[in-house]
Amino acid sequence: MKEFEKKWQSRFQRYGRHHQTDHLISGWSERGLRRRLVLFEKLLSERVLPTPAQALDLGCGAGNYVRLLSGLRHRVVGLDYSIPTLHRALESDSQRVGMYVGGGAYNLPFKDGSFDLVVSIGVFQVLNCVEKALHEMIRVLKPKGLLVIEFLNALEVIALSRAIAERITGRRPRLYSYTASQVQGLFIQHGLKILRRAGVYIPPRRFAWLERILNLEAFVGVMEGIPGLASVVAHAFILVGEKESG
Helix, strand or coil: CCHHHHHHHHHHHHHHHHCCCHHHHCCCCHHHHHHHHHHHHHHHHCCCCCCCCEEEEECCCCCHHHHHHHHCCCEEEEEECCHHHHHHHHHHCCCCCCEEEECCCCCCCCCCCCEEEEEECCCHHHCCCHHHHHHHHHHCEEEEEEEEEEEEECCCHHHHHHHHHHHHHCCCCCCCCECHHHHHHHHHHCCEEEEEEEEECCCCHHHHHHHHHHCCHHHHHHHHHCCCHHHHHCCEEEEEEEECCC
8 A cells, every 4th residue: 555545555454443423434524524414315316226225335434325315215335444443433323223333445355246235425535446446346346237427527626736836846635536538437437327417516614605696596507517617626526337238
């Protein structure tokens, strides 16, 4: 494991040991976690899954998505490489609605075609080799199964400014980000049909009042409807793909 990934694994272990709230355990802001959960649930409602579906949350953190999916009567496995974080997820899952497994994204401990749904939120930005992880996610996905990936947007104005500053100063990136076209290209190369792309819009902390506007369907419609606008405004994207049946 390279130094970048070692540092992030160490951070997540520290978060799991020292934090109590879900968003801090997972390394999110409270607003960032909430907005992702709402968008994920909306995107999921647009798709038909078996009931119960066999689902994997890769990089489950504090188990928010495990509990959400379990509440929809799916059978969910949460996987994370931070054991202290998994302990926190278990503590929050008092009804034991999910299963929790220790492991990493590059070598998933599951048979081929095990899941109807694979979800990975907040993982791409801390991996050196997203293609290797993507291959593993697709391997354990059933034919016609759904893959839901979240990734930070490299073209967001703030992210782009930070990347330029890092390049000028020679600093290594704190997190990896990608353009939507890069990740969509990876999906297509790996035989996934792209079903949906949705922007995650999070206001800067000093402009928290903007969240009321971001919650409006009309605002999201404008962001997603004008070509190129989402690419510079969205903090992140969630991409939904379907595995080929063959």
